[in-house]
Amino acid sequence: IDVNVSPHIDENNQFKSNAPEIRKYKKRFNCDILCAALWGVNLLIGTDNGLMLLDRSGQGKVYSLIKGRRFQQLNVLESQNILLTISGKKNKIRLYYLSFLKNKIVKSQTNDGKRPAFTNLGELQGAKHFKIVKYERIKFLIVALDDSIEVYAWAPKPYHKFMTFKVFSQLSYRPLLVDLTIEEGSRLKVIYGSTYGFHAIDLDTSNQIDIYLPSQLNDSVIPHAIIVLPNTNGMQLLLCYNNEGVYCDTYGKKSKDILLQWGELPTSVAYISNGKVMGWGNKAIEIRNVDSATLDGVFMHKRAQKLKYLCEKNEKVFFSSIRNGSSCQIYFMALNKMSS
Template sequence: MLLDRSGQGKVYGLISRRRFQQMDVLEGLNLLTTISGERRCRPPPLAPFATAPRREGGGAGQGRAPSPPGPLRSWAQPWGLPRPRGPRTGGLPTRCSPCAGKRNKLRVYYLSWLRNKILRNDPEVEKKQGWTTVGDMEGCVHYRVVKYERIKFLVIALKSSVEVYAWAPKPYHKFMAFKSFADLPHRPLLVELTVEEGQRLKVIYGSCAGFHAIDVDSGNNYDIYVPVHIQSQITPHAIIFLPDTEGMEMLLCYEDEGVYVSTFGRITKDVVLQWGEMPTSVAYICSNQIMGWGEKAIEIRSVETGHLDGVFMHKRAQRLKFLCERNDKVFFASVRSGGSSQVYFMTLNRNCIMNW
């Protein structure tokens, strides 16, 4: 959905019945990049139809069959709609069956097509397909768009590999495959890309074991930081490159901690960032600070030292997830199991103190 904050706060529906894991707006490329699954199935009908409806107009090919009511719309074969394949045992698909068995692809939507869904002022755009997939990948976990000089890289974490794409301008006007790293020793859950000293490309990724690096030129894979003091699996939250370090020093956030290391795995600061509680989401903001969203409070800390700059307590416990930062506002949403959520924002003032 699009929330128009310039007027009465009207909400426009753009894409329905698709679950999005991640998205970013790339205005200069006219793209909305997303990780999303197939369109969600509607519930199956209580009973199959026995007869097909009469078509309006009487003749073959004239008019259209009226849409069946409610939840039966997607499943009724007699209404002239294709029936998805059910399980091998026969019968109708269940609510949990995937429509096509393909989930979590990286799709890009064209902003001009989305804008025309609201304005309806360009019939030529309306005729074109509004989205396309990047490559033929399934099981995308996380991605990052990184700009270096005039090149935009798209690095993608999959179930057991990492793919790197580069933006090709006109006449191609799409992301094209650049590098591929398969059969990784650890399953990537979080991915980043850095350009060391303006020369060397390195992929940094987090897994349930720790943080690792891939030299893009040689393909060498090595560990950067593995928390040996934690015997169980970890949850990586964020890979944050520190300013003025030429892409060689990072703050790695995992569990309720954060450590400062270089891209070669050397500890750069004898400091361990300690959150007040386990955050559900961590993000770097332009005020040179990091924010951690916990169930009880939101913490704002210095990215350079990890010192606590501010804390906002919740009225009630809730899980929150970072969405994006735009101008002087940070947007985040509540995470609920039922699917419904609420979007919040905090305003940054000149002193980097936030109002919620």
């Protein structure tokens, strides 16, 4: 990947390049990488044929943890000792115990076979996407299913599990992407994306509204990201779909007369914790300011290739190439030089 980021001038009128550092891990994967999540400094990798761990603290060794199972989404909840997954042929929500995975790496026998390796979240099947959101001291889990959305709350010991909080089964559209926003610190609202646009459900009243339905689109909507803008009391959103993004509030009112327009149709869009939103296209990766949609940087590929966003933490962004017949690799980008 070639880096092409506009240089900035510092106080002494000296040009300084804010080009982030990009690395590529040597390991070539002969399966499709679908998702990833950081566990400490190491990277858990979900593929179409198993779960692996990339040791980032050492020589980049890859450990196979679970074989023969498809992993679509991962989220590490370290304080709960849980790896939350959408996995298997039936897309179940399965919770693996981190202690079990750790024992597989260090080949420890302390598990003694008594403690189960995982537990499923009820009888759920057909999960499309989930999101973990903290509100005060509660961890909420929002799950998009084939034709419903379910909200769970984490119950600490002695229960130590997610318990049903709300179920919304009478939906006007099939959810593909979900999030939860807390308006003004008190009102909880589910935001979800479908092939028609973006919608909201008030958790107290169960009222459903359409937030944004693109009117000029002939094709169906591909929802990429629901971004709750920082410092807006959970009221302002950037909704990214197809090759653009719109700014509106949680009631569907347009909040900015700006349209975020990507240079090409991205395969992935993600909000990064330093106030940037990134789009991965076939020709380039674009970095934009989340508040103004202005272009902050472009990374041109040496040759056209499809890339997929995996995860981000502390301005370290992980993404992978999409396998095209042979193998794929994982990339790592440090954005801390670009902090605004």
